[in-house]
Amino acid sequence: MSVINLISSCETCTQRWKNFQHLTKEELNLVNENRYEATFKPGETIIKQGSPTSNALFMASGMAKTYIEGLNGKNFILSIALPGRLIMGPGVYVDSRHTYSVAAITAVQACFINFEIFRQLIRINGAFAESLIEDISAKSQLTLNRMVSLSQKKMHGRLAEGLLYFADVVFKSDEYEMILSRQELGEMTNMAKECVVRILKELEDSKVIYSDSSKIRILDREKLIMISEKG
Amino acid sequence: MSVINLISSCETCTQRWKNFQHLTKEELNLVNENRYEATFKPGETIIKQGSPTSNALFMASGMAKTYIEGLNGKNFILSIALPGRLIMGPGVYVDSRHTYSVAAITAVQACFINFEIFRQLIRINGAFAESLIEDISAKSQLTLNRMVSLSQKKMHGRLAEGLLYFADVVFKSDEYEMILSRQELGEMTNMAKECVVRILKELEDSKVIYSDSSKIRILDREKLIMISEKG
DNA sequence: GTTTCCCGGTGATATATATCAATTATCAGA
DNA sequence: TCTGATAATTGATATATATCACCGGGAAAC
Numbered sequence: 019m020s021v022i023n024l025i026s027s028c029e030t031c032t033q034r035w036k037n038f039q040h041l042t043k044e045e046l047n048l049v050n051e052n053r054y055e056a057t058f059k060p061g062e063t064i065i066k067q068g069s070p071t072s073n074a075l076f077m078a079s080g081m082a083k084t085y086i087e088g089l090n091g092k093n094f095i096l097s098i099a100l101p102g103r104l105i106m107g108p109g110v111y112v113d114s115r116h117t118y119s120v121a122a123i124t125a126v127q128a129c130f131i132n133f134e135i136f137r138q139l140i141r142i143n144g145a146f147a148e149s150l151i152e153d154i155s156a157k158s159q160l161t162l163n164r165m166v167s168l169s170q171k172k173m174h175g176r177l178a179e180g181l182l183y184f185a186d187v188v189f190k191s192d193e194y195e196m197i198l199s200r201q202e203l204g205e206m207t208n209m210a211k212e213c214v215v216r217i218l219k220e221l222e223d224s225k226v227i228y229s230d231s232s233k234i235r236i237l238d239r240e241k242l243i244m245i246s247e248k249g
Numbered sequence: 250m251s252v253i254n255l256i257s258s259c260e261t262c263t264q265r266w267k268n269f270q271h272l273t274k275e276e277l278n279l280v281n282e283n284r285y286e287a288t289f290k291p292g293e294t295i296i297k298q299g300s301p302t303s304n305a306l307f308m309a310s311g312m313a314k315t316y317i318e319g320l321n322g323k324n325f326i327l328s329i330a331l332p333g334r335l336i337m338g339p340g341v342y343v344d345s346r347h348t349y350s351v352a353a354i355t356a357v358q359a360c361f362i363n364f365e366i367f368r369q370l371i372r373i374n375g376a377f378a379e380s381l382i383e384d385i386s387a388k389s390q391l392t393l394n395r396m397v398s399l400s401q402k403k404m405h406g407r408l409a410e411g412l413l414y415f416a417d418v419v420f421k422s423d424e425y426e427m428i429l430s431r432q433e434l435g436e437m438t439n440m441a442k443e444c445v446v447r448i449l450k451e452l453e454d455s456k457v458i459y460s461d462s463s464k465i466r467i468l469d470r471e472k473l474i475m476i477s478e479k480g
Numbered sequence: 481g482t483t484t485c486c487c488g489g490t491g492a493t494a495t496a497t498a499t500c501a502a503t504t505a506t507c508a509g510a
Numbered sequence: 511t512c513t514g515a516t517a518a519t520t521g522a523t524a525t526a527t528a529t530c531a532c533c534g535g536g537a538a539a540c
Contacts, residue, residue: 088397089480096393108393111386117393140379144372151371151382155342158389162327162339162348165396166319169439172496200518208400210498215519231505231518249320403526431488441528446489462488 024055024127025078033078033101037149045139045146052132058082058122065105065120073130075105080126081188081197085205086118095198095206096161098123098188104153123197168208171249176207177217178246181227185236192236196229221245255286255358256309264309264332268380276370276377283363289313289353296336296351304361306336311357312419312428316436317349326429326437327392329354329419335384354428399439402480407438408448409477412458416467423467427460452476 025031028038028050038046055078058064065075067087082099096118099105107117110133140147167179180203185192196203200218201211209217221227226242228235236242256262259269259281269277286309289295296306298318313330327349330336338348341364371378398410411434416423427434431449432442440448452458457473459466467473 086393086397089401089478092401094397094400108386108389111383112390117390137379140382141375144375144378147375147378147382148368148371151378151385152342154382154385154389155339158339158385158392159343159348161389161392161396162317165392165399166317166325168396168400169325170320170323199516211517212499212519213497219519247320430486432486442487443489443529444527450489 024057025129028053031078033076035076035102035104037104037146037153040143040145040149041139042143045143048135048139049131052135053129056128056130058126058128060122060124062122062126063119064122064126064128065116065118067116067119069116071106071110071114071116071133073133074110074136075120076129076131077101077103077105078127078129080122080124080128082120082122082126083198083202084118084120093205094208095202098184098197100188104150108154171246173207173209173213173217174220174245175247175249176209177203177214178221178242180207181221181234181236182242182246184234192239194234196232196234255288256360259284262309264307266307266333266335268335268377268384271374271376271380272370273374276374279366279370280362283366284360287359287361289357289359291353291355293353293357294350295353295357295359296347296349298347298350300347302337302341302345302347302364304364305341305367306330306351307334307360307362308332308336309358309360311353311355311359313351313353313357314429314433315349315351324436325439326433329415329428331419335381339385402477404438404440404444404448405451405476406478406480407440408434408445409452409473411438412452412465412467413473413477415465423470425465427463427465 028034028046029043038049041049058080064082077099079101082105083095084097084099084105085093085095088094099120105120109115109117140150167176171179184194184196188194198206199211200214204211204214207214218227218229221242222229224241226236226238226245228237259265259277260274269280272280289311295313308330310332313336314326315328315330315336316324316326319325330351336351340346340348371381398407402410415425415427419425429437430442431445435442435445438445449458449460452473453460455472457467457469457476459468
């Protein structure tokens with residue numbers, strides 16, 4: 019992790035969190051003056067679950083995984099963190115601890131913004147506060163959907179859902195590089211890595227996807243969606 | 250569902266949401282003037298998933314279940330709604346639809362507060378907005394923990410967790426009336442009703458709990474916690 | 481009072497999924 | 511270029527959990 023400011027200012031940042039649009043020029047300046055940048059190499063931990071929360075995190079470039087370190091050292095991958103999104107667990111407002119860990123998958127350029135500044139802005143700027151509530155609500159909604167999927171769908175459905183998540187949210191393309199290992203894909207869809215391998219193969223055999231271990235291409239999107247929905 | 254105002258005002262209400270403490274007298278009055286009461290009989294639907302959100306819900310008395318209607322008509326019980334708590338799903342801020350359904354278990358006296366008023370207060374009162382964020386965050390944190398439990402614990406652990414939830418959160422007592430049917434207990438812990446019956450019996454046989462189908466008494470709390478944590 | 485339906489309960493069985501053991505592929509250093 | 515180390519893959523097996531079929535009881539409906 020090296021610390022050199024590469025981004026000149028929040029004002030000109032192309033990956034800026036869209037909710038910052040509710041801030042006045044002065045308020046945005048306040049954010050800019052209270053941020054620091056850092057870069058991370060693949061595999062490096064950006065945020066450690068349980069550590070005190072002093073900052074809100076944004077990514078300027080790269081990809082990371084957010085995950086909960088659960089029982090018996092088993093991880094549970096929550097999402098792929100992307101540029102332009104706020105990365106801040108609910109723990110900030112509960113016990114001032116990070117609810118989940120974040121680890122870089124590719125090289126990551128990150129911006130940390132002092133949380134006290136953040137909190138201050140929420141108190142003085144109603145529109146900003148509301149936009150934060152919207153952001154949190156959207157995440158919460160996704161988590162609930164996820165919970166229902168995990169408990170009511172079978173493996174095929176969960177894996178299909180995972181593959182569509184990468185296509186629709188992460189890469190916005192039906193062909194992509196699978197940045198997670200089979201093990202991690204299992205941690206995301208709650209299945210053993212062996213099962214991931216097997217079902218991936220089944221999907222390939224039935225011409226729903228093409229896969230060469232690092233690359234995934236969705237061939238029959240209709241069918242993949244059906245598998246995902248039918249469970 | 251009958252509509253008669255039984256509670257004289259928010260100001261004197263003993264079951265008032267604690268976050269209302271951040272409101273000024275005038276603001277609280279605004280809330281009071283824009284609420285309406287209703288009572289529900291056991292089994293009645295208070296809120297229907299997917300319907301438009303025009304109100305925030307509070308309960309003055311009684312108990313209800315909040316649940317998501319998932320795939321193939323399978324329900325997923327999220328929590329037991331209790332007096333003094335805000336009952337408002339994230340959908341309010343996402344698509345203006347209720348994310349989950351709420352149904353009365355006992356007789357319920359409820360207060361609906363116009364959501365536009367609520368939204369207005371969030372914009373003008375920073376402390377109130379922050380307290381709402383805290384409330385949402387706490388729920389979000391619980392949901393994440395729940396998701397990890399559901400995916401990493403086995404049936405015994407999940408059921409033990411459920412029993413402790415009733416003891417610690419719902420009734421604040423180690424002896425209580427089980428207000429959910431075995432079927433519903435299964436919808437809460439993600440297991441078939443037959444399995445609920447069997448494991449409940451196992452717990453009774455090993456003297457961890459006493460149970461006579463409608464009553465539950467925790468006999469060995471230490472052990473129950475251990476089962477819950479070990480998975 | 482009878483009927484109906486849902487709930488609790490039980491045993492047998494089917495199914496989904498995890499685990500184990502072993503083999504091959506891949507890739508970053510030395 | 512070799513060489514561990516790690517990941518992908520495979521088949522066989524074990525385990526957790528769901529489903530099915532059935533019974534009896536009680537509460538609500540007729």
